[in-house]
Amino acid sequence: MSAPLLEVSGLDVDFALGRGWSRARRLLHALRGVDLEVPDGRSVGIVGESGCGKSTLARTILGLQAPTRGAIRWRGWTVDPADRSRMRSMRRELQVVFQDPFGSLDPRMTAGDSVAEALEALEGVTEAKARVHRVAAALDEVGLDAGFADRYPHELSGGQCQRVAIARATVVRPRLLICDEAVSALDVSVQAQIVNLLGDLLRRHGTALLFISHNLAVVRHLCDEVVVLYLGRVVERAPREALFAAARHPYTRALIAAVPQPDPRLARPALEHADTPDTRPDATTSTGCAFAPRCPLAIERCSTEVPPLESAGAGHAVACHRWRELAAGS
Amino acid sequence: MSERGRGLWGDASRRLRRNRAAVASLAVLGLLVIASLVAPALSRFALDEVDWSLATLASPPSFANGHWFGTDSNGRDLFVRVWAGTQVSLLVALLATAVSLVIGVAWGATAGYLGGRVDDWMMRFVDVLYALPYMFFVIILTVAFGRSLFLIFLAIGAVGWLTMARIVRGQALALRRQPFVDAAITLGLPARRIIARHIVPNVAGTVIVYATLTVPQVILFESFLSFLGLGVQEPLTSLGRLVAEGAAEMESAPWQLLAPSAVLATILLCLNFLGDGLRDALDPRQRP
């Protein structure tokens, strides 16, 4: 059994609060003890709300953010930014699509130029004919005809820009594609198109996917496995069906219950029971379970002891002191 | 639907062309540049030739004796001197602006992109230089190295880059946060490539506008230096020197002030209109 493509172990990322000469006393723990694996060819979804650290996670994996503690392993090799040639080969296999379709493309470069830059930087393709050919092929694969290569981002719609960004990320056939809220800024009908595009590309090339989103329904559609983050910690991890049918963590349940379903018969009663209080979470404390202040099941132990991630069945892990009672009660 | 893409420069030039003041200014400036190069050849007088045939050395403009702008107190033809002076002023302004542009953009883009401690140190350096008394610095340079044209635009450029650096650094900081810069990093591009390919072209708009508005400042500063007697040396002259000399003779020989100041004012006005027009044209948020 070969090593998983991506392995994150014990990842801590802290940010110093406050600027200037007096570097901070206060730390923001964006990620705490995160463990994660993406096997070859699989799609893993990361869900959570604002402040959960999912974007920090993406940025750290991509090398845009330095980890404070913990390790990131790519195909068994511990990622070391100093090792230039291995970093280069990792970058060829690990690419990203960001949330903002217009901001992801350099406004002064045509779509073709943006895609070609990836070819040049990652595969060293500089010969003009090869360049044009590969760019046209990449754009075609994302549903844009060759004429789009000469267009600038401000002439394209959000969906088209995102397709260009996907073309740029996939032109070198990465092994793992990270999508950081890649469809969140798009209109509903365009979202569906892009979700389908991603699904098609992944299936066709056997690419693995790390899909970060706050939209549970999209994650359910695209991902085999789901990881739930809350304020920097993994609170639950499970295969798709297990998570959506029988979530074990109170936060996951609240999250799923809060998503309004497009059917008044289901949505209205759900609204009656919206009872997760909206307190301003203080992201700098670290005693006990981060969800305790908002959890309907919290007991004293929850505020003092951080619950460990325990196994709750095949591939299902949950970090809650009372998960067994919750599972039994439901 | 798929015509060849209109670049941002294409959009910008279309917007600029619709701004009548800017277009007119561009035309006038063009004419002035051509005039400054060609006009001296039209007159039969040389730059520092004293016309001893005049009744008084300082004589008013007349078509008859060929001194179309009159002469200065030393009997030299003002028409030739004004256009020669225009050449010098424009040259100094362009070169000084070019120097400040190159240094300022490189400095500011690097500081803004790298951020953190590097940015702190680089910009503190700029702050320190800003605090130095500028005139003092220029005077020391001219005393040490003599009053060469080269030195003048070096001195002006060496100070002009400070504000350019600040402006570019602000823009670079904002650009750094954009996802396309993150995307470039994930492609494994080294910092200098990212700065050159992604940061600098995107600050180009601001830089061009600011440079256009800097040129008038430089011309004025050179005029000021001339006024103090520190500007270009004889036999070269500049608009500033001419204005200075003319101002001294304002009561007795007003034409000596009139011609150079008219040209100077026109240049400054045109550059300001052009700069405003460029700023509006290069703003990507505006409709095409």
Place this chain on the structure above:
Amino acid sequence: MSAAPLLTVRDLRVEFDTPEGAARAVSGVSLDVMPGECLAVVGESGSGKSQLFLACLGLTAGNGRVSGSARLLGQELVGLTERQLNACRGTQVAMVFQDPMNALTPHLRIGRQLTEGLTDRGLLDVSAARRRALEALIAVGLPDPESRLDQYPHELSGGQRQRVAIAMALVCGPSLLVADEPTTALDVTVQAQVLRVLRQSRERGLSIVMITHDLGVVAGLADRVAVMYAGRVVEMAPAQELFDAPAHPYTAALLASVPRIAGAQSDRLAAIDGQPPRPQDRLPGCRFAPRCLQARDVCRAVEPETMTTDARAVACHAPLRQGWPS
């Protein structure tokens, strides 16, 4: 119930001047909002859903032209001066916007922002206004309301700020609240609470227009739904009927393309091809025809009229049988 409508919009048009010609953001919309109901207006970008109500409240941008009629409690709103509009803004109709982070003035305390609308108009004195502000905060379910009155916006989270924004909108007692994507920028758990606040307000007699692109939000809150596409209302129906049996192909396609959190799944979503037309594009015929799977020749040539029954309306040459059995 046959009460008179609260807001009557007839043939409202909003146009903007662009270098490519007039951009029609809203092309002849007519609808009614009844007292005590929640009308959801659903659409994507470019549908005109926001521009429609911005025009009713006189908030259209400077280069826009509004024509048509919008009557609130019988009084015509289109064409009023700022002064005349201010008389009914806040007291009769109020608006809540999308971005909670910028909805409140950062340097004023919450209490002051709530009482401003009352004291400036001379409706109440300061202490009475403060009491009313406290009631408003309690009504939106903000925990610890007394201390909130003296806090600044930055001390509150996004969801709390949005609730304060709703309280501010309601403090002068309007009969109609227009909420433009009020929960789009919020986390889903917080969204549920804000929606509940809106629901409770509606139960107390407030009429709400909920502008959104989220069909789930519509399902939870709306009594009736108006679906907008490219500046027109393409369908109007009671909520349950819309979801069970849509009449317009766009509504049906939209419902089919949204991924679900429960229920059957397939490999691909039923996405709608293409993209909505821009307001400046001129198309003959139905504006949805290029993307419609049921499009016929007449659809591409002639723009459909709106057909109405007592409860439903649809603008289509060939509405779906399930929703429009005729």
